[in-house]
Amino acid sequence: MSVTPEKPGDVSRRSLLQRAAAAGLLVTPAAGLLSACAGSEPSKSNDNGGTKSKDNPFGAKDGSAVKVVIFNGGLGDQWAKEDKVLFNAKHANITVNMSSTQKIKTEEQPKMATQPSDLIMNSGADIMDRATLINEGAIEPLDDLLTAPAWDSEGTVADSLLPGTVADGTQNGKFYVVNVAFTVWGNWYNAALFKKEGWQAPTTWDEFFALAPKIKAKGMAPYVHDAVHGYYPRWALMASIWKSVGKQAVIDIDNLKDGAWKVDGVLKALEPWEKLVKDKLLLPGKLDHTQSQQAWLDGKAAFIQVGTWLKNEMAATIPPGFELTLSDYWSNAGDKAAKDVMASSGEGFVVPSKAPNKEAAKEFLRAILSKAGSAKFAELTKSLASTKGSGDNVQDSALASANALMKNGTSDLISFRFPDFYADLAKESENLSEELMAGRLTAQQFIDKMQAAADKVAKDSSVKKQTRTA
Amino acid sequence: MRHGVARFVTGFLALPVALYLFYVVWPFAQAAGYSLTDWGGYSDSQHFVGLDNYVRLLSDELIRKAFWHNVFFLVTVPLFTIALALFLAFLLNVGGREDRAGIRGVLGSGLYKVIFFFPQVLSLVVIAVMWQQIYRTDEQGLINGLLIKIGLVDPQNPIAFTADPEPFLGIPAVLWWLLLIAVWSGAGFYMVLFSAAMQSIPKDIYEAAILDGAGRFHTFFKVTLPLLRDTISVAWVYLGFIALDMYALVFVMTPSQGGPNHASEIFASVIQFNAFQKGQFGYACAIAVALAIFTILLAALQLRITRRDRIEF
Numbered sequence: 001m002s003v004t005p006e007k008p009g010d011v012s013r014r015s016l017l018q019r020a021a022a023a024g025l026l027v028t029p030a031a032g033l034l035s036a037c038a039g040s041e042p043s044k045s046n047d048n049g050g051t052k053s054k055d056n057p058f059g060a061k062d063g064s065a066v067k068v069v070i071f072n073g074g075l076g077d078q079w080a081k082e083d084k085v086l087f088n089a090k091h092a093n094i095t096v097n098m099s100s101t102q103k104i105k106t107e108e109q110p111k112m113a114t115q116p117s118d119l120i121m122n123s124g125a126d127i128m129d130r131a132t133l134i135n136e137g138a139i140e141p142l143d144d145l146l147t148a149p150a151w152d153s154e155g156t157v158a159d160s161l162l163p164g165t166v167a168d169g170t171q172n173g174k175f176y177v178v179n180v181a182f183t184v185w186g187n188w189y190n191a192a193l194f195k196k197e198g199w200q201a202p203t204t205w206d207e208f209f210a211l212a213p214k215i216k217a218k219g220m221a222p223y224v225h226d227a228v229h230g231y232y233p234r235w236a237l238m239a240s241i242w243k244s245v246g247k248q249a250v251i252d253i254d255n256l257k258d259g260a261w262k263v264d265g266v267l268k269a270l271e272p273w274e275k276l277v278k279d280k281l282l283l284p285g286k287l288d289h290t291q292s293q294q295a296w297l298d299g300k301a302a303f304i305q306v307g308t309w310l311k312n313e314m315a316a317t318i319p320p321g322f323e324l325t326l327s328d329y330w331s332n333a334g335d336k337a338a339k340d341v342m343a344s345s346g347e348g349f350v351v352p353s354k355a356p357n358k359e360a361a362k363e364f365l366r367a368i369l370s371k372a373g374s375a376k377f378a379e380l381t382k383s384l385a386s387t388k389g390s391g392d393n394v395q396d397s398a399l400a401s402a403n404a405l406m407k408n409g410t411s412d413l414i415s416f417r418f419p420d421f422y423a424d425l426a427k428e429s430e431n432l433s434e435e436l437m438a439g440r441l442t443a444q445q446f447i448d449k450m451q452a453a454a455d456k457v458a459k460d461s462s463v464k465k466q467t468r469t470a
Numbered sequence: 471m472r473h474g475v476a477r478f479v480t481g482f483l484a485l486p487v488a489l490y491l492f493y494v495v496w497p498f499a500q501a502a503g504y505s506l507t508d509w510g511g512y513s514d515s516q517h518f519v520g521l522d523n524y525v526r527l528l529s530d531e532l533i534r535k536a537f538w539h540n541v542f543f544l545v546t547v548p549l550f551t552i553a554l555a556l557f558l559a560f561l562l563n564v565g566g567r568e569d570r571a572g573i574r575g576v577l578g579s580g581l582y583k584v585i586f587f588f589p590q591v592l593s594l595v596v597i598a599v600m601w602q603q604i605y606r607t608d609e610q611g612l613i614n615g616l617l618i619k620i621g622l623v624d625p626q627n628p629i630a631f632t633a634d635p636e637p638f639l640g641i642p643a644v645l646w647w648l649l650l651i652a653v654w655s656g657a658g659f660y661m662v663l664f665s666a667a668m669q670s671i672p673k674d675i676y677e678a679a680i681l682d683g684a685g686r687f688h689t690f691f692k693v694t695l696p697l698l699r700d701t702i703s704v705a706w707v708y709l710g711f712i713a714l715d716m717y718a719l720v721f722v723m724t725p726s727q728g729g730p731n732h733a734s735e736i737f738a739s740v741i742q743f744n745a746f747q748k749g750q751f752g753y754a755c756a757i758a759v760a761l762a763i764f765t766i767l768l769a770a771l772q773l774r775i776t777r778r779d780r781i782e783f
Contacts, residue, residue, distance in 0.1 A: 105746060113514045132749030136513035228633065228725045284626050285608030286633035423748040431731040
């Protein structure tokens with residue numbers, strides 16, 4: 001889940017180059033892409049770097065240049081330009097070549113084996129598969145970044161990060177991915193509307209099912225979600241499962257443990273979703289992320305489940321007086337971890353192993369994670385940064401409700417890793433989540449099929465296995 | 471003198487042939503090479519695994535599914551596109567009234583030609599994005615909106631189009647909806663192709679047929695169609711290639727690129743998933759090579775079947 005959920009813009013617009021790349025496999029087998037790997041020479045690392053100091057812990061060399069690639073999606077790229085200013089204030093003689101794109105994989109993957117950029121924000125739909133990057137040794141472990149002093153606060157960089165950020169970026173015991181944003185998921189509603197109608201935002205499924213008829217009576221659908229990208233409903237389903245069966249059961253699922261999907265409580269967690277579909281409480285139509293979000297903003301549905309990037313993504317069309325408010329996913333009576341909130345760090349930066357200027361790349365990360373940089377990030381994107389205290393001085397209903405949710409929650413954050421670990425399971429779970437939410441699968445069938453898919457991956461010797469411990 | 475000509479020709483051809491070899495043939499060879507390795511796509515380390523990828527391919531359920539979906543397109547795309555294109559071309563060229571000036575197309579055929587050809591000038595991705603709006607699954611969609619307004623579709627249960635895996639005639643609905651776009655976007659080009667071919671058929675043949683009392687039906691099936699045989703055969707091969715691709719439409723139009731729940735999975739989407747999402751470039755190359763072999767065999771077979779004596783006029 002540390003891989004970003006960001007889904008800005010349309011697939012259609014992003015798809016052009018990727019399509020060209022894949023079509024190339026058929027027509028002219030991606031000439032540049034494939035030849036890139038033949039007999040490439042590793043680029044020389046910056047051995048004779050500058051001198052290390054507290055203000056330059058990695059010894060980034062004056063006079064060098066660092067190439068930074070920003071994912072220009074739902075969060076925009078203005079915040080990164082602010083970080084560049086911050087960086088150059090301390091290192092005036094290091095040139096930052098910053099570019100932004102939505103096609104991370106299309107543009108960066110072909111260069112990974114030869115001349116990669118120094119720092120890549122690996123995010124969006126066109127993302128380089130994280131497990132593959134790590135298994136192939138294509139990205140650099142960044143544990144020394146964590147122990148380096150923070151840019152503008154006491155202690156180390158690790159000390160300045162929100163809980164979960166380090167764990168989210170760690171695989172096989174090493175820290176690879178620096179997530180700079182912090183996302184909270186849940187059910188969104190329009191507080192102004194609820195106040196006007198005298199509705200109370202539900203916290204449990206029972207309360208929701210009691211409220212639903214009143215919402216329907218107003219000509220509104222109670223619920224809507226992205227029904228095109230299966231990983232949207234998957235967040236909600238996995239959050240429900242975690243709340244019902246607790247953390248260890250989800251860790252077992254991530255670790256492909258025998259029968260992990262069939263433990264008591266998983267079915268109970270999913271039954272309300274089945275009921276939601278069967279009782280026709282969903283807005284009709286199979287809308288994608290922006291369509292469903294717009295339908296919600298247009299007052300066609302009362303609740304939508306999505307993460308905190310929502311406000312920034314829809315900024316242009318939010319009607320005046322609309323109070324975007326985030327509430328926790330609903331729980332059932334008797335849930336083991338009803339109070340746990342689904343939140344994680346996302347928008348991961350990676351440093352390629354063959355990057356020519358890793359020192360400056362890490363130094364730039366330090367700037368991004370600084371107090372000043374993260375405060376700008378929260379101010380500009382209305383999303384929390386993964387650095388502590390980023391949102392303290394931002395006045396915004398969406399951000400405030402997310403903040404409040406985090407404060408009411410426990411210290412355990414809901415997270416699941418199997419889609420990051422296994423591409424096959426990622427695809428199957430997306431498909432099956434769509435099927436469940438389309439009413440073509442019952443909760444029990446969903447569980448049976450997920451278990452079968454997990455068993456298949458567990459048995460597949462061509463897939464490298466990952467382990468989640470916490 | 472002959473020697474000079476050879477040198478002259480070689481001089482002109484050397485550069486294009488070299489470019490072609492380097493940018494087209496060599497990558498083909500490379501892909502075939504990678505299909506024998508376990509290369510992941512991100513590093514320069516790879517191991518030779520022999521034919522393992524090809525063995526695995528034979529038992530891959532997803533590929534079997536993709537294969538049958540491609541076969542569906544292979545049959546339907548050429549069939550419907552050529553039928554529609556022939557029909558339109560016939561109407562535009564020889565379907566109109568007969569007078570002293572001879573046979574002509576229906577009224578306003580020049581305008582129709584432009585309109586029908588128009589999809590051809592749009593990129594397939596643009597077409598897909600446009601059809602996303604036409605196929606939108608709520609009352610804001612062009613088709614759903616219209617049908618809901620005139621009461622043919624229940625607003626609580628709009629048409630799901632490409633998000634609909636339910637079978638229609640045994641084939642997932644999503645494939646039929648994609649087929650409609652493919653035929654719509656392809657028919658114009660083949661209409662122009664067939665028009666050109668029809669215009670090269672001497673008018674006296676038609677006049678003779680009409681004098682002998684042949685109606686439109688008979689002129690089409692007994693005169694036009696046999697004389698267009700070569701053109702149609704070429705069109706069939708081209709459309710076969712298009713049917714084996716279909717990638718842009720599946721990628722842009724279907725949920726989870728090949729969904730819902732693998733209902734629109736095709737070779738290209740399986741290749742894309744294995745190469746770019748799963749990081750198994752070696753295996754993806756094996757699928758691509760298998761597809762290439764399949765395509766070449768198919769084209770050879772196709773040209774063989776339709777080969778026969780040409781009629782000169």
